[in-house]
Amino acid sequence: MTDHAINDHTFAMLLQQGKLQGSKCTACDAVFVPPRSLCPNCHQADMRWVLMAGTGRLLAFTCISIGPPWMVAQGYDRDHPYCSAAVELDEGPRVVARIEGVDAEHPESIQLGMRLVAQLGERGESDDASASLVFTPA
Template sequence: EWLEMTGKGKLAAFSCIGVGTTFMVSKGYSMKKPYCFSVIKLDEGPMISGQLIGVDESKPDTISIGTPVKVSFIETELTGETRVDLGFEPI
């Protein structure tokens, strides 16, 4: 049975990455511009992963476990097609 989630939760874990996949490098991420990957505990209970946006990725010590977040869909144009990835940002 499908259940609709609110898309809200709390940051359970994260890692800031400076050497990413080819796709993330093509989006401009690098050692000088890292991105954060996160695990979120949704308000409904399940845990899910996605990119953490809206934070200072170069200063991971300013990112706190337990921060309330909401879902944010990240659209990227790829060879004429739109790719949509799951992300989360602080509320």
């Protein structure tokens, strides 16, 4: 846990440290990843950091052949697509992240409901790279 402000900057800093954290509303117990400083369910501002286990299941995915320049720099293109997925974490929140360790060239091999585990990825070009959330098969 952390005493830092609940915001995107702190979320990214914690992710860079290998910690997947969300926020939990103390009034209604709703959990959010990325974290929110105000609960959209009950509109309370009493939120606390909560550490996520980093495991979940695949809800949906798409394989992408045309990506932003930083993805092309990592080797993804028409011949080597990447997958973006909706993942339901074991704690309940749903997140969108890239999935690695799957065959994006043969999406029929990717199974909905499969167990996934969070990893630290890199987003951007070398000097401007930042941590990103990536999932791999468990």
